[in-house]
Amino acid sequence: MKGLKRTFAATIAALCLIGAAHAAEPITLHFWVAWDPQQADGIAAKKEIAGYEQSHPGITIDVQNITYDALHSKLLTALAGGDAPDLSWGLPEWLGELSRMGALRDLTEDAKSWTDEKAIYPNVIDGLSIDGHLLAMPHYLGIRALLVHEDMLKAAGLPAPPKTWDELIADAKTIKAKTGKYGFGIAGTGVRSPQELIMYLAQNGVSLAERQPDGKYKNTWLDDKAKLAKATEVFAFYKSLIKDGAINPDGASWGWEEEDTDFSLGQYAMAIDGAWMDSRAAQNPEAMKDVAISAPPYKAQPATFFEINPFYVYKAGKHPKETWDFVTFMTGKEFQAAVHPNNSPRSDVTSDSKWGKDFTALAPTGVVFPPVALGAITRDMIESIGRTLLKDEDSEAAAKWLAAAINKDLKQSGELSGG
């Protein structure tokens, strides 16, 4: 009997030990990012995350740094293989496709007890929701503005930045004639070029795809001659940038790296860019000291691309509670003030610098991508720019081709209205 009691006591003790060990088991959250570890935001984020780990002894944040260009395919491959991280950086263009794949955790319920939500700009939450379901958390705002090397404008005798497309082309010609440098720069390819194209389309009153009464989407340019004409004008604008010498002809094949690097080195006068260029200003203080921020030039109405950059939280993650806690930490005031002082999605983190308030002032004119699977659509947008700039294809033909391609892509993903 004594032996039995001893055995029973030992078993209970062992179970308690196992339970305690289990409770203290460290948790690792896998977090994929795409920061530049040399830039100020990357350095600040690493420091903040280290602080989070210190204040949460049981939690380790396993950060994997991947370039933006590789992040998309790596994420998709990981999702298809059932090996997704707990959370990641990403582009807003991926929201629709990740949602269609059923990869994202629905954060609506968690957000009900999220006290910080009221500090986030309301249209930011809308931009990360589909049909009322919150599917991502806000990371930073990438509002686009016209960045201008004022000294180059002065050297060309121009008193103020251009306000319209026509003024932009005329000013760029003057800058080229007076300074020998190109007046404007674009991203003709890569992830940024669709972001610029959607802005120019919005500035002329047209959108990529509109939500139809059946809840699905359709590009209507081919059904509406007025819209087709407006879209055609956008491609004609691209064409005139090359033909009138407003941009370096090589810009047709530039990605965002060339666009940002050449602007920050003062190789050309104006670019549509984001507040992250403050990092470039820190790297090239001499060449960037004359940079001023103004609204992007437009055709019919002011508009800019409003990048609501998200944190994606994945359904396959094994630690939803801890992941939610970590992601709310990163949208919290302390983290945002340290990492994104100029471009935070929080209304209580603002900056009086030109990289802060001048960009935030443009938010009301911001446009976003429609919440559909955009993988093939953005590729077709890049191709339509290439057809215009590299093949010198007729502007209307390029607009018609893009309209048909978008509807084909929507049909492929099952999102075409009536398709």
Add this chain to the structure above:
Amino acid sequence: MVAGRRRGHTSRQAQLRRLAAYCVTPAAVVILLLIAYPLASVLWEAVHNVILTNPAVSGFAGFDNFVTVFTDERFWPAFWRTGLWTAVSVAGEYALGLGSAVALAQPSRARGVSRAIVLIPWVIPIVVAGLTWTWMLTPDYGIVNLWLVNVGLLSKPFYWLGNLNTALLTVSVVNIWRSFPFYTICLLAALMAIPKELIESAAMDGADSIRRFIYITLPGVKTVSLTLIFIHVIATAINFDFIWVMTQGGPLNSSETLPILIYRFALEDFDVGAASALATMTMGFMLAVFFVYWYATRNPYEETR
């Protein structure tokens, strides 16, 4: 007695067969897991609807995915580009490899060092080589353009990887640069195996160096050459990384080959079925190349024996 010996012999043979089976099993399992399963998976998905962003569409698709591939406006241009990329790359690699092998086979004091130096491009990882060449070729700060302008071959820097007509050829040249050392090593080994007496007696008979090269050297390296060309035709046609690192198939699809198109179907269109159909077709084409090679190099004596 004889029957007992035969029984012992048979049981020893059975033991050896069992041992062989045990030894082969781990390799067979690995092959099944790493080759057969993915291969079967691709074949299965090629005839099924697998669209990641459209879970509503699923099930058996028959030849629909193949129709999707054939009717895609990018397919035929990518097909011809794959042929061009493969032909230019393999021809260039072979010509440069043979030339350098012949040069390195000549007696010289610096032969050992030269043989080591010529290997350098081959040991550089493709991604490193691709990125380095991309930087060297940029119009703004690339050293290649600087040199070409300085020596007067160009009046101003040229965007080699950003032009529709030069992007694929430029990547091909870089691919040749990186791959030719492998040809050099193999062909050099074959050259060294040609008996010196044969070349000397041909010279004594009055054959000049060109005739000796055509009638002795080339036949001497024929088998190695065919094997090299066959391996590299397949490796180049299915190469993804070099083109992706340097141009991502651009600009405007001008360097898009079939492997890049497979990637686009899978990871941009999310149509895994179409990607698998194209991968299956590519695999069929490569098998056809293999059979042509096998037929061309088979030994009729071996078959009839």
